[in-house]
Structures are given as C-alpha cells and as structure tokens.
Amino acid sequence: MPALGTRTFYEFRLQIPADLSGVLEVVTRELAASAPGNGAPELAKLYQYLEPLYRLASNPSPRLPEGVIDQATVSLLDADLADMALDPDLDPELVIALSVEISLVAAATGNMKGITPYTFEEFKAVLAGTDAIYHDIIFVHTLRSLIGGPGNQEYAAHILKALPGKTSREDNYAGYFWDSALVFSLLLQAAWRFFPSLPSVSQQYLLQNYFYQALASGVPVRYWLGAALDRGPVGGSRTLSNFFVQAVTGSREEVVLNPIAGEGRNLTEFVRGYFRGLTANELPAIAQEKYLNSFYADPELREAFGPWARELLTIMVLLKDGAIKI
Structure with a gap:
C-alpha cells in the first residue's frame, strides 16, 4: 500500500x-x-x-x-x-x-x-x-x-x-x-x-551540504565535477581536485544507515574511515566492498544504501588521484 x-x-x-x-x-x-x-x-x-x-x-x-x-x-x-x-x-x-x-x-x-x-x-x-x-x-x-x-x-x-x-x-x-x-x-x-560555473564558495557550499543527497537523488555528480575540472585553468585541475576534496572535509551531511530511525554517520568521518583502512596495493574496488560490508552489517541495508556510498567513495578516490573525467 x-x-x-x-x-x-x-x-x-x-x-x-x-x-x-x-x-x-x-x-x-x-x-x-x-x-x-x-x-x-x-x-x-x-x-x-x-x-x-x-x-x-x-x-x-x-x-x-x-x-x-x-x-x-x-x-x-x-x-x-x-x-x-x-x-x-x-x-x-x-x-x-x-x-x-x-x-x-x-x-x-x-x-x-x-x-x-x-x-x-x-x-x-x-x-x-x-x-x-x-x-x-x-x-x-x-x-x-x-x-x-x-x-x-x-x-x-x-x-x-x-x-x-x-x-x-x-x-x-x-x-x-x-x-x-x-x-x-x-x-x-x-x-x-550550474556547478561547473559557480564561484568556489558556492561549489564548496554544495559539496558540504548537498553532495551525498545529490548522489541519492540521481544527480550525475561525477559528470558535473568532471565538467568543472575541464573548464578550470589550464594545468590547474589537480589544484581544483584538491579543493573539492578539502571542501568535503567540512561536510554537514550524513551517510545513511537507517533514514526512518535517523541513523547515519558523518560523511567526512565515513570517508576518512575508508582511507584510514586502505592497505598498500589494495585495489580500490575491493577495499570499497570490504568497507561497505563492515559499515552495513545488514545485507538489506547494504543493498538499499550501498550504491550511494559506493559512488561517494569512488568519486573521492578519483578526486584524490586527479582522475575525474566527463
């Protein structure tokens, strides 16, 4: 019903x-x-x-x-x-x-x-x-x-x-x-x-307040980040990528565990926890699945919310590597 x-x-x-x-x-x-x-x-x-x-x-x-x-x-x-x-x-x-x-x-x-x-x-x-x-x-x-x-x-x-x-x-x-x-x-x-053409303060605002919710909403966030890097200053994509990563460290969002109960984890802490757990030469895709399996102990929750968290981690890895493309 x-x-x-x-x-x-x-x-x-x-x-x-x-x-x-x-x-x-x-x-x-x-x-x-x-x-x-x-x-x-x-x-x-x-x-x-x-x-x-x-x-x-x-x-x-x-x-x-x-x-x-x-x-x-x-x-x-x-x-x-x-x-x-x-x-x-x-x-x-x-x-x-x-x-x-x-x-x-x-x-x-x-x-x-x-x-x-x-x-x-x-x-x-x-x-x-x-x-x-x-x-x-x-x-x-x-x-x-x-x-x-x-x-x-x-x-x-x-x-x-x-x-x-x-x-x-x-x-x-x-x-x-x-x-x-x-x-x-x-x-x-x-x-x-509008993200690619916004001033940096507005880009920071979106990354800190509406990054995860945008992913949950089906916004092609990776595409718009790539477009922003493409139109940035020549040779400055790495600097801009680092700016985006730093913006996320001040996130006010939570990665959802159970929305009905209002349960989640601060997005910044969620991302930091992933990178802290990385081991040398570990493939990001494998590391992500291990991390998501530990974060979402309940398989049903992992199936429901895992795709948003997975895309979040993928984007953060790509930003850190300066590898986001349209």
Whole structure:
C-alpha cells in the first residue's frame, strides 16, 4: 500500500528501478489495449504521458547528463501506486495522488507539451514566496528547462538560496511529501547543473551540504565535477581536485544507515574511515566492498544504501588521484 504522508527524502529514492519499469510496462500496455472506461477514467486521460515515462524508466543506457537526470526523476513515481492504475474502483484519494505524480513527472521530464516556463522575474518571485500565481507544473517544467538549457547563470544564485543548507544532523532526515521531494530533487539537479560555473564558495557550499543527497537523488555528480575540472585553468585541475576534496572535509551531511530511525554517520568521518583502512596495493574496488560490508552489517541495508556510498567513495578516490573525467 503506498504511503501518502511524509517520508525522509531517502525513502523516496529506495525504489528498485526494474520494479517501476515493470509496472509501467504493464499499465501502459493494458491501458493502450483496454476499452475506454477500463480503469480509473482520470488515469486513462494520462495514458499519453505513461508511454514516454516507461521508455525513460526502461532505458538501460540513458544519455548524460539529461537522460540520466530524467530517468532519476521518473524513478520517483510510486510503483505501488502505479500498480493500482488499472483498478476501476481505486480509492479517489489514490486516483488523485497518482494523477498528480504522473502529471508532475511528465512536466519535469519535458513530456508535457504546451507549457511556457516562468520568466526569470516570475521564477525569482516563486522562490521568494511572493508570487500569488504559483503553479507546480509550470515550476517543475521551468526547472527541467534550466537543467537541459544553455545555463542561464542568473538563475543559479536564486536556486542556491532555495537550498538552505544543514544546521543540524536532523536536517538530513527532514520529512517530505511526495511533491516536495520531487521539487527538492529537481532543485538539486538544477544547482549541480550550474556547478561547473559557480564561484568556489558556492561549489564548496554544495559539496558540504548537498553532495551525498545529490548522489541519492540521481544527480550525475561525477559528470558535473568532471565538467568543472575541464573548464578550470589550464594545468590547474589537480589544484581544483584538491579543493573539492578539502571542501568535503567540512561536510554537514550524513551517510545513511537507517533514514526512518535517523541513523547515519558523518560523511567526512565515513570517508576518512575508508582511507584510514586502505592497505598498500589494495585495489580500490575491493577495499570499497570490504568497507561497505563492515559499515552495513545488514545485507538489506547494504543493498538499499550501498550504491550511494559506493559512488561517494569512488568519486573521492578519483578526486584524490586527479582522475575525474566527463
């Protein structure tokens, strides 16, 4: 049964992509083949969006960066909820919830046509909370336009202001409704999209507050770090890599052990623990698995959260070696 209340951001990211892809395949096929009126009528109207979302979810090799970003956005759809789409007696509250999810994800992946993005002034007003005509579909579509656009730098500072950082460890486990989790995920994607051209103080801010959460959100962090190093001063990539490593040493994030219980370990300490345990000539991939096996004693937790921690460690190794590439 899907949960319609609040959850930590990480809980929204735990869905297995293959499960969602399988559900969307069945629902899309059945709605296409069924007679009008089969299933909830409100959902039948949204069939036009389900097919492109299924294609995104099932793509085995999405293109960097936009394809990866869109696939991460689609993965926020609730598979349990989508699985109920063919039930003609589906609870009206669940019909509304699924309709909202499909519509917002379609808009957030560029699959809803005829939407005009907010102008820069309108966008600023929405983020500042002074716009009385806020519309969630227009807002997420605008964020997707920025993510896939040429990089309008004037937007970057306002997006960063909408990400308030972390002042306590509890901030890592804040509760979100589904739609606010989607918006937060898109704000992270947009902020990191601007990362290569941000001033160093803003890059440091993202690395210290939204590095791990970006990985959990499906942000192609390694790609954006590589882009930043590519556009840095000639011969200065090693210096910039070292700056990124140093920024992480002041992290305010936690590597998650159990988000429901608010359990985790400070990211800086997690990374330091890994490098302290390295032995001479040990292959990083083997060392990472040994470290993750000790950190996540429970195999289910390791399967759920291991991929984010593994990518975190891989990026840190590459940064230390000055070896990150696009």
